[in-house]
Amino acid sequence: MIEIGIDSFASAMYGDNNTLSSVDAMEQLLQRIELADQVGLDVFGIGEHHKKEFLDSATAVILSAAAARTKNIRLASAVSVLSAADPVRVYQEFATLDLVSKGRAEIVVGRGSSIEAYPLFGFNLNDYDALFKEKLELLLQIRDNEFVSWSGKFRPAINNLPVYPRALQEKLPIWLGVGGTPESFVRAGSLGLPLMVAVIGGQTYRFRPLIDLYREAGKAAGYKPEELKVGLHSPGYVSGSTEKAIEEYYPGYAELWTKLGLERGWPPVTKDKFDGLIDDKGVLVVGSPERVAEKILTHSESLGGISRFTFQMDNAGLTHNQLMSAIEFIGTKVIPLVRKG
Numbered sequence: 001m002i003e004i005g006i007d008s009f010a011s012a013m014y015g016d017n018n019t020l021s022s023v024d025a026m027e028q029l030l031q032r033i034e035l036a037d038q039v040g041l042d043v044f045g046i047g048e049h050h051k052k053e054f055l056d057s058a059t060a061v062i063l064s065a066a067a068a069r070t071k072n073i074r075l076a077s078a079v080s081v082l083s084a085a086d087p088v089r090v091y092q093e094f095a096t097l098d099l100v101s102k103g104r105a106e107i108v109v110g111r112g113s114s115i116e117a118y119p120l121f122g123f124n125l126n127d128y129d130a131l132f133k134e135k136l137e138l139l140l141q142i143r144d145n146e147f148v149s150w151s152g153k154f155r156p157a158i159n160n161l162p163v164y165p166r167a168l169q170e171k172l173p174i175w176l177g178v179g180g181t182p183e184s185f186v187r188a189g190s191l192g193l194p195l196m197v198a199v200i201g202g203q204t205y206r207f208r209p210l211i212d213l214y215r216e217a218g219k220a221a222g223y224k225p226e227e228l229k230v231g232l233h234s235p236g237y238v239s240g241s242t243e244k245a246i247e248e249y250y251p252g253y254a255e256l257w258t259k260l261g262l263e264r265g266w267p268p269v270t271k272d273k274f275d276g277l278i279d280d281k282g283v284l285v286v287g288s289p290e291r292v293a294e295k296i297l298t299h300s301e302s303l304g305g306i307s308r309f310t311f312q313m314d315n316a317g318l319t320h321n322q323l324m325s326a327i328e329f330i331g332t333k334v335i336p337l338v339r340k341g
Helices: 022-038 059-067 087-100 125-144 182-191 204-220 242-264 271-277 289-302 320-340
Strands: 003-008 043-046 074-077 105-110 147-150 158-162 174-178 195-198 230-238 285-287 308-312
Touching: 003 022, 003 320, 022 043, 022 059, 022 320, 043 059, 043 308, 059 074, 059 087, 087 105, 087 125, 105 125, 125 147, 125 174, 125 182, 174 182, 182 195, 182 204, 195 204, 204 230, 204 289, 230 242, 230 289, 230 320, 242 271, 242 285, 285 289, 289 308, 289 320, 308 320
Parallel strands: 003 043, 003 308, 043 074, 074 105, 105 174, 174 195, 195 230, 230 285, 230 308
Antiparallel strands: 147 158
């Protein structure tokens, strides 16, 4: 069974010329999480950024607020920038969330595609991978042991000290969020961690060799195939028809990704490029419920089977009402179609 969910960056960029206040944007985000729970989505993730246009710098705080307003949906980070954080505090925050939500918390950890957290918290980008490797090791030790003894390069040693509170779940789920670095896929497999693959451009099937690396590394480390879960995170949007979805989604997508392109050296978005991204093999999961369900299943088959798919729907120009409608379509139509196969 493929779990279906949404990841959000707690964006205030959408609708009405981007004039939404932070207070209103946060309240509307919580309303969307509440609706996602009501219509049967499996998971809602909140990212981590430290930029003016996003409100997700304190991920666990938002998720705890959501926990008080929901009953069943799992609540996750998407992702926690572990390299620039203290693993003790990360565990404590999500263990507390697990208690508040009665066992619905998950952590997706990564190095972060946005780098503003590193100078903000006093870390050197030259240590980008070494920081993550060391801190992931510590986080896993804390997750698996009440008393921890550990020493490393970037943090003071811990000598047989307990970490509280403990999560309600016996083994708090920790996913490894990855982009396109082969070493990251191998690392996740070697540790037996579930894998969340962020595919935000190009053609999704091209990630199959990397996912095969993950599965091979997991098998070599002694993990069973059912333990090696693969999740896929991609931009997407659902409306009543594919034509309407494209009409509503494209202008904001072009605006947002052209802006990101200027920051990161990518070419600007054109309609021809967009049309290529919404075809059968392209990354964008945009369309009617039927089209979206078909594409999720196609992506799953091309990657050798996925366990979870999460939409990234924060997009310039989409209104709260449009996002609420998309969530309802996902819960009432997309999920049943995907489960039916």
